[in-house]
Amino acid sequence: MNNRSEPKGGTLRGQPDLHHQLLHRNREWSRRMKKENPGLFTELAKHQHPFFLWIGCSDSRVPPNQITGTMPGDMFIHRNIANLVVHTDQNLMSVLDYGVNVLGIDHVIVCGHYNCGGVKAAMGPEFDGPAADWVRRIRDVARWHHRELQALPDEQARFDRLVEINVSEQVYDLSRTSIIRDAWEAGRPVHVHGWVYSLTNGLITDLEVTRTRYEEAVGMLTTR
Numbered sequence: 001m002n003n004r005s006e007p008k009g010g011t012l013r014g015q016p017d018l019h020h021q022l023l024h025r026n027r028e029w030s031r032r033m034k035k036e037n038p039g040l041f042t043e044l045a046k047h048q049h050p051f052f053l054w055i056g057c058s059d060s061r062v063p064p065n066q067i068t069g070t071m072p073g074d075m076f077i078h079r080n081i082a083n084l085v086v087h088t089d090q091n092l093m094s095v096l097d098y099g100v101n102v103l104g105i106d107h108v109i110v111c112g113h114y115n116c117g118g119v120k121a122a123m124g125p126e127f128d129g130p131a132a133d134w135v136r137r138i139r140d141v142a143r144w145h146h147r148e149l150q151a152l153p154d155e156q157a158r159f160d161r162l163v164e165i166n167v168s169e170q171v172y173d174l175s176r177t178s179i180i181r182d183a184w185e186a187g188r189p190v191h192v193h194g195w196v197y198s199l200t201n202g203l204i205t206d207l208e209v210t211r212t213r214y215e216e217a218v219g220m221l222t223t224r
Contacts, residue, residue, distance in 0.1 A: 040072070050076040053099040053108045055092070055170070057083045062113050062197055067204065076103060081134055082118030082166065083110055085173040096179050106190050108174060111204065112167040113197040119163050138162070141169050167194040168209045175211045184214050 033040055051074055054064045058079045065075060078095040086092065099105045112119075121131065122138035142149060145165050149158045171194040174180055183190045194209040 044073050048073055048076075048103065050074055050099070050103055050105060051107065052076070053096070053103075053105045054078070054111065055083055055085065055109065055174075056111045057081065057113055057116055057118065059113060059116065061199055062111070064111070067197060067202065076105060081131065082116055082122075082138055083112045083170060084118075084134070084137055084166075085110065085170040085177075086137065087173070087177060093177070093179070096174075096177065100179055100183055100188075100190065106188060107193065108180070108190065109193045109195055110167050110170045110174065111195040111197055112163050112170075113199060114160055114163055115199050116163050116166075119166055120159065123159065123162065138166055141166050164196055164207055167196055167207060170194070171209050171211060175214065181214050184212075 030041075052070075054075050054077045056062060056064055056077070056079050058081055064070070064077055064079075065072070068075070076095065076099045078092055080089075080092070096108070100108070118131075118135050119138055121127070122135040122142060126132065142162055145162075148165075149161060152158045152161055171192050174192045180190060180192065190212070192211045194207040195204050196207060197204050
């Protein structure tokens with residue numbers, strides 16, 4: 001098997017026992033981790049004290065621990081299509097509440113990625129289904145920043161920029177949650193970061209839209 005998990009002479013899709021490969025790899029991974037760090041699993045079983053809360057895209061090509069070189073226990077993770085922060089999403093809000101108020105995490109990261117399928121779908125024609133309702137929020141972001149996007153030279157440039165703007169807007173939306181506002185009010189040094197990952201080179205770019213305090217909303221959000 002190569003790095004892309006494709007066996008010789010065929011593809012993985014359609015194999016009825018495909019899941020067994022994951023179990024096999026899990027055993028190999030467990031043995032390797034025990035050899036490299038004998039006390040790791042004993043410590044992880046006792047507690048978790050992650051340093052970061054990661055809000056990222058569900059895309060299979062953007063695995064948070066691998067692209068940041070972090071270990072199990074370092075990150076508390078929530079993922080959804082196009083890394084959206086929706087105040088009525090009880091899943092996300094529960095993760096945020098637990099991460100900030102119980103685990104005491106001070107660094108919250110929203111990480112999008114270029115060539116995001118959710119953002120691309122929002123740039124295209126209307127369609128049906130739950131995903132259509134979800135990406136409606138990105139269509140709104142594109143509408144709010146229509147003038148800036150239309151001034152760009154081509155579709156790819158607009159696509160890349162909308163990915164960045166979407167991350168900036170989600171950072172802003174996080175800063176408006178009562179969870180983050182209350183943490184700041186209590187004097188917590190919570191940082192809300194906005195990053196974008198590139199699928200073409202494996203590098204993360206800090207968009208420099210970090211928020212460290214509550215700010216009254218005045219007009220349209222300013223992005224870089």
